Amino acid sequence: MSTAFSEEQRDCLQELINVAMGLASDKLARFLNTFVHLQVPAIELVNSVQIPAQFEARYSHTEAALISQGFLGNDGLRGEAIVLYQLDNAHRIAALLGYDTDSASELEMLTDISSILTTTFLNGLADQIDNSLSYSAPRVLSSRQNNVPEALQETAVHWELALKVDISYQLVDHSFNCDMLLLIPGEAVLNIQQILDRILEEY
Amino acid sequence: MSEDWLTGPVLEQLNSGVLVVDEQFQLVYLNSFLQRHSCVQLSEVKGKSLFQVFNDLPEAWLRRKFASVLELQSPSFSSWEQRQYIIKLPHLRPATSSSQYMAQNCTMLPLKDPGGRLYVCLLIEDATDAFVYQQHLQSTLQKLELSNRIDGLTQALNRRYWEEQLKLEVQRAQRYKQPLSLLLFDLDKFKQLNDQYGHLGGDSVLIELTARVRALLRDTDWFGRYGGEEFGIVLTNTGLAGAIEVAERIRLAVSNTAVTFHEQSIPTSVSIGAAQLYIEGDRAHEVLIGQADIALYNAKREGRNRVVAFSEGETEFLLRTQQA
Incomplete structure (x- = not known):
């Protein structure tokens, strides 16, 4: 099974993701009533074995949260979206979302934020390829005391390929950075390649 | 669609x-499951505000x-682990x-x-x-944690846990400059007692002994079984004179x-060694055990x-026996 993407496939995917990110930032801006600037996300296809090492440096010395949400669409499109962020970042966006510390637990706040980020972005991606997605409830894989690279390792081992999407949300008064990882199992990678090839043929 | 008839009965x-609510949060639909659990009829509440019909919602x-x-036209979720329920409903268990x-x-x-x-x-x-299983799991873990600290026979703390507490109390005493003393005691002629009355006899002496000692201690003291018939007591905020008493x-x-x-x-008796903490440093608790043992x-x-x-002079004896 070849999980390598051709250059055309890769470019096509980057383009789809750019548009999805644009749609997501537009929605978020209207929802949050503030200007949201999203940088063009850098995407990278990585072997899932390499993932923990890549994040170790960024997340091992800070309080970080790791939230997972499964997604499932037509044509065998499926995977797991992981959102990683540093907790002090999370508090900034929580204030924007109208959370005060007593009304909701920290975990609830974390899952809400990552669910909003994940579903707005992935819905935008699905729209472009005439697909639609359903989602599982978001789950906290690790937060605070737990070791993020370790938790990632446990998750990543089940997946063939990971699409690493670096997302940086820039809000007017706040900056908020997080990493999104789309972990995709082997046969779903083949399905995605077929979807990409179909789009490329249409051009 | 020809399968339209399915939707209603299944729902x-x-x-x-x-x-289902509309954009003004007015009730549009409730299925039977919710009508039955909440004792509300859809025909009576249709078009009313969700928050009026269910007035204890986290609005x-x-x-x-x-x-x-x-x-955002995207789904949102709530888990019982973070918020046990949204609508207060009775359950079927x-x-x-x-x-x-x-x-x-x-x-x-x-x-x-x-x-x-x-x-x-x-x-x-x-x-x-899932909620019930989680509660069982938690209470089991608590019991497990307790049994992980306790010596099964005597119900005193086991050696590993007791030593951890000794180490912590030594650090605390050093930090706050408070006195701390240690007692180590041993049941006299235990081997002989076992030979004479059998191991069950020996066991019952250990159990009775532990109960009597515990009755004399404060909540803040740490009482553990150090070895077969050897026990240790960490006396917090206590100098040597108090410890001897x-x-x-x-x-x-x-x-x-x-x-x-x-x-x-x-008939039984115990021999007791007492020592007060004077040493600084990371290994102070080990030295203290050594002194009480002497x-x-x-x-x-x-x-x-x-x-x-x-007493201080006996340090040399300790060093000598260690070298030998």
């Missing part, structure tokens, strides 16, 4: 709650969730669950009718079973009354059934 018989929170579903209300996993989905009007669908799944009371409590086992009277050894050598305190 009505679904073992999950389905509730501000739910408005925010619904607003995000409508605005009234006899076997300790919780009063149904634990709920909820999904909020965006809906659009053919006319383009927007709605939010609230799906409520009963997670009471406690030790003397323990010695008398043991030697004054014989232990009764199978209608036999077993004092205990001297109590044995001097004829048993007595309390001996460690």
